[in-house]
Amino acid sequence: MQITAGPLLNTINTPQDLKKVSREQLHQVCDELRQYIIDVVSIHGGHFSASLGVVELSVALHYVYNTPYDQLVWDVGHQAYGHKILTGRREQFVTNRKYKGLSGFPKRSESEYDTFGVGHSSTSISAALGMAMAAKYKGENRKSVAIIGDGSMTAGMAFEALNHAGIADSDVLIILNDNNMSIDPNVGALREYLTDISTSPTYNKVRDEIWNLMGKLPIGKNFTREIASKMEASVKGVVSKSSNIFEALQLRYFGPIDGHNIANLVDTLNDLKEIPGPKLLHIITVKGKGYALAEKDQTKWHAPGLFDKLTGEIIKKKIETPQPPKYQDVFGRSIVELAKVNPQIMGVTPAMPSGSSLKFMMDEMPHRAFDVGICEQHAVTLSAGLATQGIKVFCNIYSSFMQRAYDQVIHDVAIQKLPVVFCLDRAGLVGEDGPTHHGCYDIAFFRCIPNMIISAPMNEQELRNLMYTAQLPETNLPFVIRYPRGEGVMVDWQKPFEKIEIGKGRKLKDGKDIAILSFGHPGNFVQTAIRNLRPEGIDPAHYDIRFVKPLDTDLLHEVFQNYSMIITVEDATVVGGFGSAILEFMNEHNYTAKIKILGIPDTIVEHGTLKELQNECHYDTNAIMDTVKSLLGKTLLTEV
Numbered sequence: 001m002q003i004t005a006g007p008l009l010n011t012i013n014t015p016q017d018l019k020k021v022s023r024e025q026l027h028q029v030c031d032e033l034r035q036y037i038i039d040v041v042s043i044h045g046g047h048f049s050a051s052l053g054v055v056e057l058s059v060a061l062h063y064v065y066n067t068p069y070d071q072l073v074w075d076v077g078h079q080a081y082g083h084k085i086l087t088g089r090r091e092q093f094v095t096n097r098k099y100k101g102l103s104g105f106p107k108r109s110e111s112e113y114d115t116f117g118v119g120h121s122s123t124s125i126s127a128a129l130g131m132a133m134a135a136k137y138k139g140e141n142r143k144s145v146a147i148i149g150d151g152s153m154t155a156g157m158a159f160e161a162l163n164h165a166g167i168a169d170s171d172v173l174i175i176l177n178d179n180n181m182s183i184d185p186n187v188g189a190l191r192e193y194l195t196d197i198s199t200s201p202t203y204n205k206v207r208d209e210i211w212n213l214m215g216k217l218p219i220g221k222n223f224t225r226e227i228a229s230k231m232e233a234s235v236k237g238v239v240s241k242s243s244n245i246f247e248a249l250q251l252r253y254f255g256p257i258d259g260h261n262i263a264n265l266v267d268t269l270n271d272l273k274e275i276p277g278p279k280l281l282h283i284i285t286v287k288g289k290g291y292a293l294a295e296k297d298q299t300k301w302h303a304p305g306l307f308d309k310l311t312g313e314i315i316k317k318k319i320e321t322p323q324p325p326k327y328q329d330v331f332g333r334s335i336v337e338l339a340k341v342n343p344q345i346m347g348v349t350p351a352m353p354s355g356s357s358l359k360f361m362m363d364e365m366p367h368r369a370f371d372v373g374i375c376e377q378h379a380v381t382l383s384a385g386l387a388t389q390g391i392k393v394f395c396n397i398y399s400s401f402m403q404r405a406y407d408q409v410i411h412d413v414a415i416q417k418l419p420v421v422f423c424l425d426r427a428g429l430v431g432e433d434g435p436t437h438h439g440c441y442d443i444a445f446f447r448c449i450p451n452m453i454i455s456a457p458m459n460e461q462e463l464r465n466l467m468y469t470a471q472l473p474e475t476n477l478p479f480v481i482r483y484p485r486g487e488g489v490m491v492d493w494q495k496p497f498e499k500i501e502i503g504k505g506r507k508l509k510d511g512k513d514i515a516i517l518s519f520g521h522p523g524n525f526v527q528t529a530i531r532n533l534r535p536e537g538i539d540p541a542h543y544d545i546r547f548v549k550p551l552d553t554d555l556l557h558e559v560f561q562n563y564s565m566i567i568t569v570e571d572a573t574v575v576g577g578f579g580s581a582i583l584e585f586m587n588e589h590n591y592t593a594k595i596k597i598l599g600i601p602d603t604i605v606e607h608g609t610l611k612e613l614q615n616e617c618h619y620d621t622n623a624i625m626d627t628v629k630s631l632l633g634k635t636l637l638t639e640v
Helices: 015-019 023-044 055-064 081-089 091-095 124-138 156-168 189-199 201-213 221-239 241-248 262-273 292-296 327-341 359-364 376-387 399-414 442-447 460-470 523-536 553-562 578-588 610-617 621-639
Strands: 071-074 144-149 172-178 252-258 279-284 345-349 369-371 392-398 421-425 453-455 479-482 506-509 514-518 541-544 547-549 565-573 594-600
Touching: 015 055, 015 081, 023 055, 023 081, 023 091, 023 262, 055 081, 055 144, 055 262, 071 124, 081 091, 124 144, 124 156, 124 172, 156 172, 241 252, 252 262, 262 279, 327 345, 327 359, 327 421, 327 460, 345 376, 359 369, 376 392, 376 399, 392 399, 392 460, 399 421, 399 442, 421 460, 442 453, 442 479, 442 547, 442 565, 442 578, 460 479, 506 523, 506 553, 514 523, 514 553, 514 621, 523 541, 523 565, 523 621, 541 553, 547 578, 553 578, 565 578, 565 621, 578 594, 594 621, 610 621
Parallel strands: 071 144, 144 172, 172 279, 252 279, 345 369, 345 392, 392 421, 421 479, 453 479, 514 541, 514 565, 565 594
Antiparallel strands: 453 547, 506 541
16 A cells, blocks of 8 residues: 655655745644654554654754754654654655564664664663763764653663763753653653643743743843743742752753644754753653544554554454464463462562563552563562562563663672562564564573573463462572563463473473474474474474573483484574583583574574564574484485
């Protein structure tokens, strides 16, 4: 289906084209930009409501600033669709998040307008401050702007950057996009704090009057600004205690203002360009603005998939047979089952209750399941604190987000041997979200930490049993359970819990000539490959290792004593991962075998569907079959 931009938007290929538009036409640009995002995302998919909420801001920023010389840093990045469309990528936007197409996030190698690659939250202030400090050092009159959502402002890194920005004496503008949402509703004291600022009628009334006063006094411009600044500071101190946090950090605070009033945004940004030093502009927006259903249910419409833009019906594939559940839903349902029996179980997640499905426990047991905001470090150490009091904590974090809490895992959990259960969702490749979200490295970075148990289920029942095992009283070490994004393989998955012996794998099939060792979900690729190879007379053995730490040494001795050719398969980096552990075992015990490691290569993997990326990384079913045949060689195949 051909998607056509509106007549005015169709003439805008660069911000320079946007600047040719009259101020009176900016409303039309915003309307057409919003509609174009709706048209494309409804048909091609992607993140949705976040970008709708910053349409006016995107237009105003590129209208006022001299981009790309002036540098914009978009936090997280799924709010940057309008930015991409306005900066020469309108025609390419239909390829957004598709294999070999545009990234769903700002990406430096994609455009000079993407000044900083983002995907994880709360990095924008630090990056923009660094750019501002460099500009000052080099004597450049370029502006640096960080656009951060109120959800991202909860992370410690954002506060670290704010603390530095106040004393760095650099010309940086921080725009706080306040919509009370990240993916799920925001939580914590900061939410209440921002609400207090935005809803104080007395403060806002006086603040608006002072803002209007600036530039109207019949005295010199500098004196006007100085007087107005003092008046505003006095009002802030008397009327609104909550405005003091930014001022206390020596940031000039402006706002809150309506983030959907394009004329006022343009005027405000033009004014702020003339005010030197670090400053913060607080804007109020509505996530999903302009699409009624997205405004009402912002979590659902964060990334809804394909939908009918007229009716709002989410388009799903018509499937007649029952399908396996998503791994995250198995986690969510299973932890509720376990918690009903074990009163010591609690759940913690850093801002992903819907994505991780901890929402099931939060709904049913709100006093035992907690969303701590975008604070992975805090989530881990909070879990450690709970564990010191005998609580069995299931700390559910996406694999790629766990990277942010690595220090806490080592110092606060592993060294103290605290039995926190880390459920790593989205382990392995995640698809269209791309390299910032792929869970490639957790096996490698956890495997080198002492006192860790590291496991991966091959299917839904194994996930349940690993969770059951992890919460038993005798399990007294940190316990990692990693599992992939999306559907598993078992329709009938809700079976009684069974204990799994820690450090014990299982032999799924005897074979001859060659053995395949799998870790986690890729074991299903192995089973399919073996079935496909059977008609050709090829009969590999298959071992599901289950635990990469501790390894099942008895099982591995059996493998090396019976097979001279071995393939390892994992959905993680091949550098330092599961395959490396097998090589280390072979070396330590003086075995000799020909080993081929399949997994994610030592390169940055871009975005695409899971099937496309697994094929590219060469560890899918076809890759396993090809590797088996390659190792066995043509002679053996001819004899068979």
